[in-house]
Amino acid sequence: MNDVANRARGLLADALELEPGEIGDDASMDTVGAWTSLxxxxxxxxxxxxxxxxxxxxxIVEIETLKDIETLLQSGA
Numbered sequence: 001m002n003d004v005a006n007r008a009r010g011l012l013a014d015a016l017e018l019e020p021g022e023i024g025d026d027a028s029m030d031t032v033g034a035w036t037s038l039x040x041x042x043x044x045x046x047x048x049x050x051x052x053x054x055x056x057x058x059x060i061v062e063i064e065t066l067k068d069i070e071t072l073l074q075s076g077a
Contacts, residue, residue, distance in 0.1 A: 004070050004073050005070055006020075007050070008066055008069040008070040008073055009023050009027075011050065011069060011073075015042040015046050016032065016043070018032075025066065026065075026066070028065040029064050040063070043063065044063070047063075047069070050076075051073070051076035055072075059072070
């Protein structure tokens with residue numbers, strides 16, 4: 001697993017109050033019960049802090065999987 005994947009997993013785990021080991025490679029809003037609207041907002045705040053910029057509303061609603069988080073981190077780094 002690369003650094004971006006580890007960062008994405010860590011951000012998602014923290015936002016959802018889970019351990020990184022509980023986040024599978026195929027993690028998505030549909031497969032992780034803890035990924036609630038509140039957890040999603042915590043994730044967005046963490047991503048914005050990490051990236052040093054605000055995410056636009058369209059980007060926020062497009063974050064649905066762990067891979068989406070990785071993509072954001074790669075594009076914003």
